[in-house]
Amino acid sequence: MREINADELKKIQLEILxxxxxxxxxxxxxxxxxxxxxxxxxxxxxxxxxxxxxxIGMLREDFDRFISSFNEMGGRYRVICNELYSECxxxxxxxxxxxxxxxxxxxxxxxxxxxxxxxxVYDVTPGGDETERQYDRRDKYSFLNSVQYNLYPSKIWxxxxxxxxxxxxxxxxxxxxxxxxxxxxxxQYVGEKxxxxxxxxxxxxxxxEKSVFDSMILWEFEGKKYPVPVGYDAWLTAFYGxxxxxxxxxxxxxxxxxxxxxxxxx
Numbered sequence: 001m002r003e004i005n006a007d008e009l010k011k012i013q014l015e016i017l018x019x020x021x022x023x024x025x026x027x028x029x030x031x032x033x034x035x036x037x038x039x040x041x042x043x044x045x046x047x048x049x050x051x052x053x054x055x056i057g058m059l060r061e062d063f064d065r066f067i068s069s070f071n072e073m074g075g076r077y078r079v080i081c082n083e084l085y086s087e088c089x090x091x092x093x094x095x096x097x098x099x100x101x102x103x104x105x106x107x108x109x110x111x112x113x114x115x116x117x118x119x120x121v122y123d124v125t126p127g128g129d130e131t132e133r134q135y136d137r138r139d140k141y142s143f144l145n146s147v148q149y150n151l152y153p154s155k156i157w158x159x160x161x162x163x164x165x166x167x168x169x170x171x172x173x174x175x176x177x178x179x180x181x182x183x184x185x186x187x188q189y190v191g192e193k194x195x196x197x198x199x200x201x202x203x204x205x206x207x208x209e210k211s212v213f214d215s216m217i218l219w220e221f222e223g224k225k226y227p228v229p230v231g232y233d234a235w236l237t238a239f240y241g242x243x244x245x246x247x248x249x250x251x252x253x254x255x256x257x258x259x260x261x262x263x264x265x266x
Contacts, residue, residue, distance in 0.1 A: 001101060001261040004115065009260055010047065012097050012115045013054045014222055019077045020056065020070075020095060020117070021226060029066050031058045032216055032227045034120055035204070039236060039243055041221040041228060050252040054117040059197065059213060060190055063121040067093060079119070082183050087175040089149045091142070091182035092201040093119035102260040111149055115260050120202050123186045124194040127207060131198055135205045137185045142203070144170060145178035208238040 004012070024031050033041050034057030040048040058066060070079045081093035089111055096114035104111050125131045148170040186200035197213070199206045212231030219228040229235050236243040246252075 001263060004100065004260040004262055006052065008262075009052060009115060010222075012100060013117055014224075016077060016095055016097055016115075016117045017054055017056070017226070018224070020119075023070060023073065024062075024066070027065070027069065029058070030062045030213070030216060030227070031056050031066070031119075032213070032229050033057075033219070033221060035118075035202075035239065037221070038228055038232060039240060041219050041226070042232060042236060043244055045220045046222040050254055052254050055120060056117060057120045057122055059210075060121055060123050060187070063093070063119070066119075070095075081119075082176055082179045085176070086180065089145065089176055089179055091145070091179040091186070092121065095119055099263055100260060101263050102258050104258040106257070106259050118202075120199060121186070122197040122213075123200055124189050124192060124210065125196050125198040125200070125207065126189065126194055127196040131196065131207055132205075134185060134188060134198065134200060138182055138200050141178045141181040141185065145182065148173065148178060204239060206235075206238045208235055 020031065023029070032038065033055070035055040036048055036051050036053070037055045040046055040051060064083075067079055067081055067084055070077075071084075076097055076099050077095060078098055079093055079095045080088055080090070082088045082091055094113065094116040096116045098114050100115040102113045102115050104113060125134060147166050182201055195210055196207055197210050209231075212235050213229050215230045216227035217230055217232075218225040219232075
């Protein structure tokens, strides 16, 4: 195996994004550049300079159609999520390049995957206090899930000791259990005619009107054009507030920890 450098990593991620873009276009499935990738597109016309991943989003109805059909295409790209594989430790979806290997956070601890892009599903929610309670449940299950699989190890010694002890106890629970609880909580209001959507499988507590996603427009990202929500300003404001303002220099760092390799035997 050969370790992938930063430029190669982005090239592979963009190839995954292109495969998804082509598939969704051919199958009339709506998606958009999301989270930091959307911010990068609007503010930088590409990756945020200190970022190293790609995020996309879908509403539930498009997400369900995508995960039920994408893998039928065959080839090197594959989507995984808890809905498809009950032992999947991630409550959101990942679209993998199976010709690569990625360890999160490293070879000794965590999860073995492939280089991937994240696909977040957005579900309807009532808004107000009930949405806050829905996020509180999400955060509880997500914490237990992350500790069970050491997804985000602590660097502070006493927190590291406490997390290690809890991690051992959580090994008694089935693999993927807490990710499944996150998914079930996210889908609580599926099928109801509600005006708001939320991000109940990731980490943000964003809430916005569903009308933000009524249609898509094309926007430049790394020299190509991809869909972004027609209401991108409201969406990014819900995520980041004054999103065009750069953060302080000390915060311009990646928050992701992984090791990625080319699988030369693929």
